Amino acid sequence: MRFFVVSLSLCLAFSAQAAPPILAHCGGCGTGDTAAKSDHMHNKKASVGHTAPSFKLKDMNGKTHSLAQYKGKTVVLEWFNPECPFVVSAHGKGGVLEKMAQTVTSKDTVWLAINSGAKGRQGHSKSVNQSAAKKWKMNHPILVDADGQVGKAYGAKTTPHMFVIDAKGKLAFKGSPDNAPSGRKGSSYKAHLSDALGDLAAGKRVRKSSTSPWGCSVKYAR
């Protein structure tokens, strides 16, 4: 099917999909071999000011991470695809994410990359992710969400799409790292993510809590 063929059936299909996903119990949470499992999520799609959807995912090395284990900390989620040119640019020299994770990670702040790319799609393979992590000196884990459940629960659309969860477990920010998708930082440059983290660190309400994401589409299972 051509990429841009818009038919009535597609419109109807989209209308049906447009409702926020409510994820049901996952029978095998924490017990199965599947890398990605939602963690008894009853939350609707992530919404700023509301409790962030909980999750339990394995990282590239097989270690399990749950949102619950980071309660009391600020958690930064970065939707990640190491082969997306926007991600490559953001993590490359002078990119907005080049050093940010290392800079903000502390005893109070955790940074987690999440790859919701399905098997066989761009940026999914373990070797590509590990190679990128080494090249970009990423010390934080890359979590595997190959079935896309967590990505869809958060409404992650792009790589890099950023979400910040405050110490109380509420979503405080969602959007793009900055307003320069092409990497050109002009006079109207806004460091959205950095500003949001700064507000949280200062104990303030995040002033710009939602911005339009930019980047490659998340390569969910078709």
Add this chain to the structure above:
Amino acid sequence: MPVVKPVAQPAIAPSKPERKLVSMATRWAAVEPGKRAQIVVELEPIKGWHIYWLNPGDSGLPTSFEVTQNGEPTDHRVRMPTPKRSVSAGSIVSYGFEGSTLFFVEPTALQAEQDLELEAVWLACAETCVKGSKKVRMAAFSKSQSAPEASDLRAWNQLPGLRPTRWSQTSKGLVFEAPAGSTVTLYPHTELHRRLDGHALKYCMKNRCELPLKVLVDNTLDQKLWATLSVSAADRLENFETDILKGMNP
């Protein structure tokens, strides 16, 4: 019988030239009677690839243009056709163009006798995405006026025009109604897309669009809420741009 010597093969195969994903052509065309000519920029991604509208949707990058004269950027206006919409896995909405697409670039402060440079920047995507750009030097329009090609005029006439539209406010939201029997499609520009959280499609049905009031509740109300509307009926198709805030009080 002559002996045919085998042709020696190079030890290293020559590297493949970089694949050209998007071709670009430019020309001046006086598409509006009595007005200055405009630059027609024709971009054509190869089959299976697409480039993006001014609001790329949930992902992608807008196709953009820069005009310079003597190395200095000059003001210009860009007109793009109504895009096509696609929805991919994860309800990711994209707005863009496949195949040959004509963009109209109108420099508004040009020194007529001097050449100019025009640069187009795009993101071409299929399963993967590749950034691209091309810069061309063009003669000033006074030196190269030409009659528009039929395809230029056709594309120009199909561009969405500016038109006041009546959006009424109800307890549920902002409502736009096209004539009965027609179908209205809403293509939100970037700010409206953000406020609708990417779900514009679910707010229009048949000849009626009803946007939730939440689009008005925002701390950046100074921004305009532009949308392109496409109203189609059996005997006609009309595309136009509207600022839904002004459209409430045309």
